[in-house]
Amino acid sequence: MAKTRTIYICSACGAESVQWFGKCEACQAYGTLEEQMVSTSNSPVGVARGGWQSNARTDYRPNVAPKPRISVSFNDITEEEQARFQSGYGELDRVLGGGVVPGSLVLIGGDPGIGKSTLLLQTANQLSQRLPRILYVSAEESGQQIKLRASRLGVAEASSVTESKTAENNGKNGNGKVAKKKEDDPDKANLFILPETDLEEILRELESLQPQVAIIDSIQTLYFAALTSAPGSVAQVRECTSALMQVAKRDNITLFIVGHVTKEGAIAGPRVLEHLVDTVLYFEGDRYASHRLLRSVKNRFGATHEIGIFEMAEHGLVEVENPSELFLGNRDEFVPGTATVVACEGTRPIVVELQALVSPTSYASPRRSTTGVEYSRLQQILAVLEKRVGIPLSKLDAYVASAGGLGVEEPAADLGVAIAVVASFRDRVVDPRTVLIGEVGLGGQVRLVAQMELRLKEAAKLGFKRAIVPKGQSFADDIGIEIVPVGKVIDAIIAAIPPQQKFGKDLEDLRDEEIEDENF
Structure with a gap:
């Protein structure tokens, strides 16, 4: 026993x-x-180990040439282009590496209420218009709750066919009406709903329906009856994901799996969950703001750290066609302490406006605060400005924020942060048609950055006239924007913030000149 x-x-x-x-x-x-x-x-079962793990030693070697049993030579593997299909959302396809790969497992995590289920329900609606069978497995909501949310989002396809365990056994849905079958009404959409938490029932439905795409919402609420642990435990999450992966790979079913996150922001459950899947996506954003960021942190079929940008509207998520305009302020206003940088998220350049505020401190130690910028990078830039440039910032509060709250973590934004801080300290205005790209070294140098040509083309497309970049950076000559190479931070400050004596214009003069030009 x-x-x-x-x-x-x-x-x-x-x-x-x-x-x-x-x-x-x-x-x-x-x-x-x-x-x-x-x-x-x-009674423990003894396992006889062979090969290099065997305890028996022999010197016998057959005098025959070795040959593979089931392995194949690397040169015998033919190169076949991975066939992808479109999800209906260009931002999602971009993050996935160009489209959805058949038979792949995609894990999507995010904070509660950020819009994971909304995104997948809208994606299922788009896919049902292109593919014959899409299965949405809801382990957290009933079919009527999904129908209510779909009606609010304008997803008409959710009303086509509802598959549930009760309908399968009794032939009726939750309202007591007979569920319509696809064969009886072929004009209806091909989106099937399965409210179920039992893993075995879900696996049987996958094998019976054979959908092209299946969505599991969410993996932490599924349970395997053979295990005594509660749903969401390490054993349950590991076994459920492993079983779903085997069915998906065998039957070539694309799986989108929703994963809950912990209070630290990591996906709940064992780390092996992220190792089993092919792609890991994080749905980020301030729940009080309108925009959402879909970020790729693992992708076996494309580049990592790609982002897709959506906006939460009245009828669900809407793609943002030009994300740079979302993170740009009003370039017609002359505001001290602002600078524009071009950040790269994966292969996507995004123009972001950085804002800085420097003011006398009221405390014994000055306060530093950042929004969207890494705190340690700000501390390092402030130390370089005080040591190498001579700006006394040790007794001043410094606040730096990115427009829209976009996280700008790459070193290419260092020069923009430094110029914004100096402009706020001097109460000067940086030309809103100038972008700043470069990494700030501890010696006060402006270091080279990657993907410079891609950044400059994005800035030129948005109408910027001048770019301050590191000296020695290579790029094409016909970009259509004036290039100002600098080697040190002090040179970048002189180029971005001209002396007041030379131009004789302060903030009010610039605004008066703008009003006169409009009247003229």
């Missing part, structure tokens, strides 16, 4: 322990060990 024993599994790394500890010995995380009951057998 099988016996049961208690083990403790780390929810962060999946390490097992026979005793509970406050800290995991493998990953050093606190409070992550969860109790699990496993069955053991009275």
Whole structure:
């Protein structure tokens, strides 16, 4: 008779322990060990190991040429272009690397209420107009709740066919009406809904329906009856994902899996969850703002760190065709302490406006605050400005923010942060038609950055006239924008913020001149 024993599994790394500890010995995380009951057998099974693990030693070597049994030579593998199909949303296709790969597993994580289910329901609606069978597995909502949300989003296809466990057994839906079949009404859309949490029922439906795309919302709410642990535990998430992966790879079904996140922002469950899937996407954004960012952190079929930008509108998510305009301020206003940079997210250049405010501190130590900019980078830039340029910032508060709250983490935005801080300190205006691109070194140098030509083309497309870039940067000559190469931060300050004596214009003069030009 099988016996049961208690083990403790780390929810962060999946390490097992026979005793509970406050800290995991493998990953050093606190409070992550969860109790699990496993069955053991009275008679252990001995495994005979062969090959290099065998204890037996022999000197016999057959005098024949070695040959593979089932492996193939690398040169015998033919190169076939991966066939992709469009999801109906260009931003999602961009993040996935050019489209949806058949048979792939895509994991989408994000904060509660950010719009994961909305995005996937709208994507399922678009895919149902191109593909014959799309299955939406809802483990958190009933069919009527999904229908209500679909009506609010304007998804008409959700009203076509509803597949549920009750309808399968009784031939009726939740309202007691007979569910319509696809064969009886071929003009209806091809979107099927399955409100179910049992993994075995979901696997049977996948094998029976054979959909081209299936959406699992969410993986933490599924359970496998053979395991005694609760849904969402390490064992349940690992086994459910592994079973879904086997069916998807065998039947060439594309799976979109929704994953919950922890309070730290990481996907809940074992780390093996992210290793099993082909693509990991994070749906980010301020829930009080309108725009949403879909970011790729792992992609076996495309580039990582690509982003897609959506805007939450009245009837769901809408693609943003020109994201640079979303993160640009009003370039017609002359405001001190602003600078424009060109950041690259994967292969996408985005023009972002940075704003800085420098003011006398009221405390013993000055305050530094950032929004969208890495805090340690700001500290480093302020130290370089004080040491190499001579600007006394040690007794001043410094606040830096990016327009729209976009996270600008790459070093190419250092020069824009430095110029914005200096412009706020001097109460000067940087030409709103100038972009600044470059990394600031500890010695006050302006270092080279990657993808410069791509950045300059994006700036020229948006109407910028001048770009301050590192000296020695290589790019094409016919970009259509004036290039100002600089080697040090002080040179960039002189080029971006001209002396007041030379031009004789302060903030009010610039505004008066603008009013006179409009009247003229």
